[in-house]
Amino acid sequence: MSDETHHERELGGQLLASVSRSFYLTLKALPKELREPISLAYLLARTADTIADTALVSTTVRLDCLQSYRSLVRGSGDVQSLAATLISQFCTQQSDDAERRLMEKFADGIAWLRTMRPTPLAAIQNVLEHIIDGQMLDIRRFPADGRLRSLATPAELDEYTWLVAGCVGEFWTQLCATELPGALDPAIATAQMQDWGARMGKGLQLINILRDIGEDTRDGRCYLPCQPGEIQTEWSLWLQTCTEHLECGLRYVQHVNHTKLRYATALPLLLGIQTVAKMRTTPWDRILQGVKISRLDVASILAQAAIACRSPAALERLYRKLAQA
Template identity: 25%
Template sequence: MRVLPKAQRQAMYEIYAFCRAVDDVADEGGTRPERLAGLKRWRDAIEAAYAGRTTAATIGLLEPIRHFKLARVDFLAIIDGMEMDGREDIQAPDEATLDLYCDRVASAVGRLSVKVFGVSPERGEDLAHHLGRALQLTNILRDLDEDAAMGRLYLPRELLEQAGIPITTPTAVLAHPNLPQVGAILLKRARGQFDAADALMARERRRATRAPRLMGAVYRLILARLEQQGFAVPRHRVKVPKSRLILALLRHGLV
């Protein structure tokens, strides 16, 4: 976000802070009823902000909402996504549920972000759709073991069944020798979403796509390292070296 002008940068920091806060509630907000109650308070705070009532939780969002005409429905969609995690530990959702989850926790963030970045309305929503799903699928593949430790498994049920993997516990699924088959399909799917996002950004003003181009470039590096490592045990959490981040900045003319 540091590559953005001040007003855009501050707006994105506020959006990120909101996302971080509701994610923390969903993951660490106590018992399930307590988590859902915490998310309900956030939902009420967003509704109050759009009704002109300031709360401590949303005071930082008021100017970005006004200046960039951010849509209430997208903030609520993010909370809906966090409620999916808060209600129960997601384990092997069907494809439709996984896509809905990706839309809520990632593409909805993208729909807010493209307005801040200044992407044209005719391409902004499609860019949010494709890049959001690309980033979230990459996150899912990167965080397999971390999510399993929390009792979660975001790999789609249909792909697990197709690979002959019994859907039992997350840790058992991740130890199955056929897991790389599922990983390969999701890698290909994520690359397709990145390609679609790149095609959209190529038709936009370069200044409006500086931040999403950099996010896409960095996450493509993560995806490539995941492919290089593979999905057989033992797996290690993939990180991008600082030198590769600097190269990505240079390649995209951001420094």
């Protein structure tokens, strides 16, 4: 008999796979105690992301919808009213069929959230509030008026990467500690694991920012705190910061005791460090076109990780190898 709930079967299968792409590999590899709350949190975060990114809908409407969504996550507000708005104003603007279905299933996602036990529910509510705050901040900072804008300071970029991804590392650690006792190395304080997890999340978000630098600047967004003529130099500096964050991610994964959880946690880190290695050796004109690793690379990392994740030392050897690829 399947250990999946009704909502997990309905929303956590094809729909989740279609919107999570490579991260679906991590979600399906998770131990069953963590799979449902983390899958739900990811699906709800992707819903918020789609609301924020639907540029054909006015800024005011998107911000209002995100604010209503934030309230619903905490249990107040009219689910059907927001669901109707998403169907009438957002569904028709989606070029991707998976994003359209995500909008259509909004009310079902909230219903799934309502089934969570108190401890994972509180963790999901907390991380979603941070993510939605980051998305609202993003919309306000980058109005779609044709002008190129940059973040003002390194602190603003650090804040943004924490809000949309670093907080996920803390959420992940919290759930591991409460839902799968013994999964994390008891010799390491939970606060230290949360810090390493947050830095891993920030590093993974920086990868997205750095590899999408060309597309984002063409759309009027520069997440790097610099003037237009300084982008390439600043990009190199933040690539180094990204690498330092991922080093913390390596320490995090090495102190996950549960083998299956270590594998699931290591996958985004290993895919990330290979992407960093590729960006480091790619000419700038190609960087501006976008960088990603191939499906063959992904398949190779999956196969190697299945063996390497059996021990922290083997995992580190694979990480160092991919960092030099």
